[in-house]
Amino acid sequence: MGDEFWQYRAAHAGDEARAIDWRRSARADVQFVREKEWQAAQxxxxxxxDARSMEFTGDPKRQAKADRARLLALSLxxxxxxxxxxxxxxDGIAPPRSGEVQLLRLSEAFTRPAGEADYGEPQARAMLTGSRAVFLSDxxxxxxxxxxxxxxxxxxGVTGVLMQVLDPVEEAFxxxxxxxxxxxxxxxxxxxxKAGDLRDRYRARxxxxxxRLRHLARTAGWLFTTHHxxxxxxxxxLWLYAALRKGG
Structure with missing residues (x-):
C-alpha cells in the first residue's frame, strides 16, 4: 500500500481544485478525483x-439523542x-480530510438544523472503496x-459500525x-x-x-451496538474508536 494510483471517483463539493484530474474529467460530463490506496485505507x-426522531429525550435533564450522537461523532x-x-x-458534503480545518467543517455540518423527515435513512453514496464508516442513528x-x-x-469493501442511539424511555416503555x-x-x-398492555409487544418488536440490524451488520462485515x-x-x-482502529 502506498502512493500508487488506485481509482477515480466523482468529485464532490468541498474537493480542492488541485485534486481533480482534469485530463480524465475532460472525457466526461463530470469531474473526477484520483484516489490513492493509502487515502482510502486511512x-x-x-x-x-438528522431526522426529527433524534430530537427526542425522555427527561429534560438528559441529552436528546441528536445531541449525544453529535457529541460522539465530533469526539470520534x-x-x-x-x-x-x-x-x-x-453523504459527500465533506470528503475525508485531515487537519484542524476539517474538524471545523465537520462541526458546522453536525450543527445543521434537523431535517423534515420523522426518521432518517443512511447516505452512503460518497464512501471510498476500502474505507471505514460509522452510522449513528436510532x-x-x-x-x-x-x-x-x-x-x-x-x-x-467498506467496513464499519452501526451505533443505535436510544433514550432509556425507548427501552423501558x-x-x-x-x-x-x-x-x-x-x-x-x-x-x-391502556398503554401498559402494549409494553411487552413493544419491547419484543x-x-x-x-x-435485524445486527444481522444486516454481520452480513456486510460491520459491527452493531446500542448506546443509551x-x-x-x-x-x-472509546468502543467506537477501538472498533475502527481494529478494523483498520
Missing part, C-alpha cells in the same frame, strides 16, 4: 442521523484525525434504507393508562387507554429490530 466516513473525529486518519461525511425508521446503504458499503404517542414531526399519532443516552458517552466513544 479514511473514515461518518453519517449522523477528533480522536481519529489526531491519530493520522482522514475523516469525512458519508434506526427506528424503515430498515430497508439501512439495508440498501450496507449493500452499497459491501460492494465497495414506562407508560401506563391513557397515553397519546406522537412522532417528533407530528405526522404519526396513536392514542391508547424493539428486540426484533435490533436483531442515560449512560456516559465516554464508554461508547
Amino acid at each position: 479514511s473514515v466516513h461518518l453519517w449522523l442521523d 473525529a477528533v480522536l481519529l484525525i489526531r491519530a493520522g486518519e482522514r475523516v469525512g461525511l458519508a 434506526f427506528l425508521g424503515d430498515p430497508a434504507g439501512v439495508e440498501g446503504a450496507l449493500a452499497q458499503a459491501a460492494d465497495k 414506562p407508560f401506563d393508562g391513557r397515553t397519546i404517542f406522537e412522532s417528533m414531526g407530528g405526522t404519526l399519532t396513536h392514542e391508547t387507554r 424493539l428486540e426484533e429490530r435490533k436483531e 443516552t442515560g449512560e456516559p458517552a465516554q464508554g461508547a466513544l
Whole structure:
C-alpha cells in the first residue's frame, strides 16, 4: 500500500481544485478525483442521523439523542484525525480530510438544523472503496434504507459500525393508562387507554429490530451496538474508536 494510483471517483463539493484530474474529467460530463490506496485505507466516513426522531429525550435533564450522537461523532473525529486518519461525511458534503480545518467543517455540518423527515435513512453514496464508516442513528425508521446503504458499503469493501442511539424511555416503555404517542414531526399519532398492555409487544418488536440490524451488520462485515443516552458517552466513544482502529 502506498502512493500508487488506485481509482477515480466523482468529485464532490468541498474537493480542492488541485485534486481533480482534469485530463480524465475532460472525457466526461463530470469531474473526477484520483484516489490513492493509502487515502482510502486511512479514511473514515461518518453519517449522523438528522431526522426529527433524534430530537427526542425522555427527561429534560438528559441529552436528546441528536445531541449525544453529535457529541460522539465530533469526539470520534477528533480522536481519529489526531491519530493520522482522514475523516469525512458519508453523504459527500465533506470528503475525508485531515487537519484542524476539517474538524471545523465537520462541526458546522453536525450543527445543521434537523431535517423534515420523522426518521432518517443512511447516505452512503460518497464512501471510498476500502474505507471505514460509522452510522449513528436510532434506526427506528424503515430498515430497508439501512439495508440498501450496507449493500452499497459491501460492494465497495467498506467496513464499519452501526451505533443505535436510544433514550432509556425507548427501552423501558414506562407508560401506563391513557397515553397519546406522537412522532417528533407530528405526522404519526396513536392514542391508547391502556398503554401498559402494549409494553411487552413493544419491547419484543424493539428486540426484533435490533436483531435485524445486527444481522444486516454481520452480513456486510460491520459491527452493531446500542448506546443509551442515560449512560456516559465516554464508554461508547472509546468502543467506537477501538472498533475502527481494529478494523483498520
